[in-house]
Ligand SMILES: [Fe+2]
């Protein structure tokens with residue numbers, strides 16, 4: 001895994017987020033749009049504001065693996081970038097004259113789920129959040145007319161797409177060591193977690209989605225497409241790695257039989 005690439009990328013992106021200038025004009029959205037939008041963004045803000053304690057603990061547990069050298073440093077910077085998202089979203093909530101949250105029920109469920117099984121499971125729940133965030137910020141960037149929301153959503157969308165690529169790199173390293181049956185099991189549980197999360201988020205944010213002219217069913221369909229795209233790219237890499245391993249093995253067999 002090329003962790004140095006990610007380290008550089010997270011550092012540069014976090015700096016940009018901290019320095020980002022937002023349009024100064026006050027929010028001109030009518031109350032019936034501004035209010036649900038502010039509430040919804042405040043929920044995502046709370047989700048982004050975690051300190052990454054569980055993720056760091058997990059990282060420490062696998063840091064000794066040869067193919068994940070440098071991963072710990074990359075994760076620290078990844079967490080710092082997520083915190084810069086929380087800061088940007090907090091500025092957006094203030095712009096929308098909304099209230100920042102310290103507790104919210106979907107966020108509490110999410111945190112509870114992350115502790116449910118083990119640290120490895122924790123990263124799947126986190127990945128699900130990244131996939132949902134990609135859809136959510138994509139919709140805000142496309143459909144919200146407020147310039148501050150658009151500016152922040154575009155940047156966060158770009159960052160979350162990077163996070164998905166980072167997670168894919170990591171999962172590729174982890175999953176290629178598993179048997180095909182365990183990989184299959186992993187895929188089904190990931191799909192189930194993602195499906196359940198998309199259902200809850202679509203329902204919880206339904207008022208905001210309505211202001212963007214999106215139904216909960218549309219949101220779930222978009223979330224499913226995002227999951228499929230992520231999963232098919234991951235599986236393509238695993239298949240390519242499997243083919244390469246087989247080719248190396250058969251070349252080794254040929255070499256040893258001609259040598260013998
Ligand atoms: Fe984020």
Ligand SMILES: [Fe+2]
Pocket residue numbers: 082130133159160163
């Ligand atoms: Fe993220």
